[in-house]
Amino acid sequence: MKPLRNFFAHNFHHYRFLLVAAISLGGSFTVVMPSLADGTTSGTTIDNTATAEYNYVNNLGVNVLNKTTSNTVTVSVAETAGITVASQGMTDTTGGSVVSNDLLYYDFLITNVGNDPTRFFIPGKATITGSATAGAITADLDGNGTFETTIPTTGFTTSSIPVSGFVKVRVPVTVNLLATPGSVITVLLGDTGPNDNSNATQNQPDSPDGSNPTEVRTIDNLDGTAGETAGIPLNGEREASAIQTTTISAIPQAFAKVLKVRSGYSDSSTPNNLSDDKLTYDLSLKIDSTSPTGSTGLTPANLVGTNINVDGLIGAKILVSDAIPVNTHLASVVTPPTGWSVVYTVTPTLVTANNALWTSIVPVDLNLVTRVGFVKSGTLTAGTTVNGLSFQVVTNGVLTSTATIANIAQSFGQTQGDALNQLVYDESGDQSPSNFNDDGTVGSNVPNLGVANVTIQGADSTNNNTGQGPGGEVNTFTMTAQTSILNGPHLFPNAVGATDNNNDFSNQSAIVPLYLPPGSTLDPAPVSFLNTILNPDPTLLSNVLLVPVTPTNTSDLPSGTTVTLISGVSVATYTYNGTGFTLTSGLGISLPTLNNLPVDYTVTVNLPAGTPLSTDTGKAFPVTIRAFVDSNNDGAFNSGESSNNTIDQVYTGFLKLVKESRLLQGSGSAVAANDSTFSTTVKKPGVGNIIEYRITYTNISSVPIGSNNATLNATGIIITENGNSTNNNWAKDNDNNGKVDTSHVFSTAIDSAGIVTYLNLGAAVTDAIGVDITTYLDTIPGPLQPGQSGTFTFQRKVN
Incomplete structure (x- = not known):
């Protein structure tokens, strides 16, 4: 309750009259006053006696200091009732996430916040909404935590509860079998509108609607009860309610995605022999932290092991398996990351990988290995990506001039928290985890044999796990x-x-100019390539021609592109008109003879004005150059003529920057839901809100595949965030109120791959509380390889 001096301060004029009257009558005066809930005990008396000093002049003309004392006034605190109901949380008796058929305990705490002992009425039923059924309410009346008392359906009145005493009540609820994931169960104990856990639901008068069987309320003790102040509460009986909600959890599901790329190929320096070629495969296992688009009722979970037989012992292990491709044998395996072990099996591929007999001992004859695998005990948390699972095979028995090597990987595990211990199984070749279908629906988790069959499984012919269709797709080469x-x-x-x-x-x-925004076009400067041709045979070749080839997809190159070929002193320029190339300058490039020494030539690609940015399209502009032996001297390539192509690809920029923002509350008002997540949409902060900026930088150029291709790595990256530059004003006083519009938030400029430095109007400063920062420099040494990305974030407070 308020201290008495505050009570009188707020009611001074009224009580001054009463006290003055009492003093003037020279007697005692008792004031009965209300008390705030859970304050001074009912019946307590508070005495107050006034004293004073005063001066007067006696008849001798002398000033005299005098004193006086008043009578005593006594304040007797009246009995006031008070009650609160507080949520004490929910317990899922099965542990883990709340799913169908779980038994949930909702606990509530009823407290006497009045200043006098009272009784509680506890209703026999709680109000349940949602897909659940309530059981019998119980109460812990003796405070030993056993909830020993079952409340009758008609309700129950307790014995006397002392001031600040409490009773715990438990409402058991069983989630219905057909409960929909994402739906809400609401449990309401009591009935005090608006029943929303606000102050308006606590310690409210019971008088408007009288005593109802659904209420949690006070019932004054009978006079004569120990500790009871005689009479009824000054504020009448009181009531309260509390509500708890639970969302039915989506079923936990580990979204495991096994990915496979062919990272290397060597012809073993025997280009005419396909029986000794080496292919290197890199496997990775990614546990997605988000559900696939289109899936319903599932929540991302961690991946744990399933029963795998290794060295004769069956135990829970995560397994990544790869059947050795037909027409190859295992050559070597790279040491895997810490925590992973290499395993081998000679079990025929007529047995699924998770049922094979595996060994950690390297077989003496690798030709007998039918599958190679990588195993790990323990857990892979959602959001984890494991790289570095790599092995090499060597071809054998290939007698034809052309052969296709087909391969597919598999992964096995279980979902952490899945009481049914269901298998989590995936195949490589696509971006769908856990063998889900492309539309996000659940696919089969019954493993196939893992032997690649393009006809049945489909192909990931581009070697980047972008296959489509049910199950996995075969990596083909x-x-x-x-x-x-x-x-x-x-x-x-x-x-x-x-x-x-x-x-x-x-x-x-x-080259892309500075301050050219996304969505722009440009007229790029010409880009030159140096290519090499070679006659691998000691026999001289005659009349070798070099020509650009019309792209399979004619829209891959903009009309007006020119391609200039230079070999020695010969120069030829071709112009692309959207459907094909036309020789527009020179006589074409012809090498009369070609021996077995490499010959370099230059290709210069000049894209026209109006060319889009590759950072917008995500693509390069490819120019295929064909070298062929013009055996019939007609100047054109004909079927059967020996030839070989290479592709020169021009990117109009390959480091993509995407800036997003979100709002944090900071010291300001609550943030709207749609402003609290990173996006590119306009936000509406208030004073005190914090703007968090995120810059995502990505190398969008094509990833290394095959062997000996020339790819693009980004190094020495410096991201500049200058709030005073032409395109920025976040470090300016735009409204001219004498204060910069946003200020730096200490220790929030972060890039795990970079080094952030700070400037104020061009001068270097140290990140510290209160330091004014107008420019952030994020230096990323790199290399940032194709497909890799990073983020730089910083925060500004709205002043």
Whole structure:
């Protein structure tokens, strides 16, 4: 309750009259006053006696200091009732997430916040909404935590509860079998509108609606009860309610995604022999932290092991398995990351990988290995990506001039928290985790044999896990015995691309000017490539021509692109008109003879004005150059003529920056829900809110595939955030009120891959509380490899 002096201070004029009257009558005066709930005990008397000093002049003309004392006034605190009901939380008796058929205990605490002992009425029923059924309410009346008293359905009145005494009440609720994930169960004990846990639901008068069987309320003790102040409460009987809600959890599901890329290929320096070629495969296992688009009723969970037989012992392990491709045998395995072990099996592939007999001992004859695997005990948390699971195979028994190697990986585990211990199974070749379908619906978790079959499974022919269809997709690689001419990136005429040596490539980027915003177009400066051709045969080749090839997708190149080929003193320029190339300058490039020494030539690509940014499209502009032997001297390529292609790809920028913002409350008003998540949409902060900026930088160029292709790495990256620059005003006083509009929030400029430095109007400063910062410099040494990305975040408070 308020201290008595505060009570009188707020009611001074009224009580001054009463006290003055009492003093003037020279007697005692008792004031009965209300008390705030849970304050001074009912019946307590508070005495107050006034004293004073005063001066007067006696008849001698002398000033005299005098004193006086008043009579005593006594305040007797009246009995006031008070009650609160507080939520004490929910307990799921099965543990883990709340799902169908769980038994939930909702506990409530009823407290006497009056200043006199009282009794409680506890209703026999709680109000339940949602897909659940309530059981019998119980109460812990003796405070030993056993909830020993079952409350009758008609309700129950307790014995006397002392001031600040309490009773715990438990409402058992069983979640219905058909409860929908995401739906809400609400448990309301008492009935004090608005029943929303606000102050308006606590210690409210019971008088408006009288005594009802659904209420939690006070019932005054009978006079004569120990400790009871005679009479009724000054404020009447009181009531209160509390409400608790629970959302039915989505079913936990580990979204495990096994990914596979072919990271290397070597012809073992025997280009005409396909029986000794080496292929390197890199596997990774990603546990997604978000549910697949289109899935319902599932929440991301951690991945744990399933029963796998290793060295004769069956135990819970996470397994990544890869059946050795047909026409190959296992050559070597790279040491996996810490916590992972390499395992081998010679069990025939007629048995599924999770039922095979595995060994951690390297077999003496690797030719007998049917599968290679990687196992881990323990847990992989959602959001984890495991890289570095790599092995190499060698081809054997390939007698044809062309052969396709098909391969698919599998992963096995279980969902942490899944009481049914269901298998979590995935196949490589796509972006769908846990063998889910492309539309996000649940696929089969019954493993197949893991032996690649393109006809049945479909193909991930681009070697980047973008296959489509049910289950996984097969990684395919077509080998072709070397032709009589090779054409490729500089110094690597035998380079191999995604599928063969006709789609090897070299990547370069045009210069993009500063402050060119996304969505713009430009007229790039010409970009030059140096390529190499080679005759691998000692026999001289005659009449070798070099020409640009119309792209398969004619829209891949903008109309007006020119391609200039230079070999020695010969120069030829071709212009692309949207459907094909036309020789517009020179006589074409012809090498009368080609021996077995490499020959370099130059390709200059000049894209036209109006070319879009690659950071917008996510694509390069490819120019395929064909080297071929013009055996019939007609100047054109004909079927059957020996040839080889290489692709020169021009990017108009390849480091993509995406800036997003979100609002944090800070010391300001609550933030709207749609402003509290990172996005590019306009936000509406108030004073005291914090703006958090996030810059995501990504190398969008094509990832290394095949062998000896020229890719693009970004190094020495410096991201500048200047609040006073032409395109920024977040460090300015835009409204001219004498104060910069936003200020730096200490220790919030973060890039785990970079080094952040701070400037104030061009001068270096230290990050500290109260330091004014107008520029952030984020230096990322790199290299940032193709497909890699990072983030830089910083915060500004709205002043």
